Amino acid sequence: MNVVEAKAFQGQCAWDALNIANIDGVTVRLHWTDQPYIWHVNDGPEVFVVLDGIVDMQVRDGDTEHSHRLTSGTVFHAEQGDAHRAIPIGEVRALVIERAGSV
Structure with missing residues (x-):
């Protein structure tokens, strides 16, 4: 068993992660960051849950970009x-x- 205090986790660099579990090829990771991530497309679904802080999640729908403000407790799902x-x-x-090895 393991108990993780999310607010106490401090990464060494942007998007540093603490591996929590790998369940049948799906990873559960706690990420810390203070820098934007690159535009990307996952090779499978992704669930992104803000535990502490605020994230502007930008998404593309064809040629249109949208931004969603995510706060603590907000769940974002990308197919x-x-x-x-x-x-x-x-x-x-x-x-x-997300799937293990996904971008």
Whole structure:
């Protein structure tokens, strides 16, 4: 068993992660960041849960970009092929659940 205090996790660099579990090829990781992530498309679904902080999640729908403000407790779900990027507002801790090895 393991208990993780998300607010206490401090990464060494942006998007540093603490591996919590690998369940049948799906990873559960706690990420710390204070820098934006790149635009990307996952090779499977992704669940992104803000545990501490604020994230502006940008998504592309065809040629249109939208931004969603995610606060603590907000869950973002992207299907395979959904282009998105996370832009933290200050420090953020987020739980990311996705296929192992996904971008």
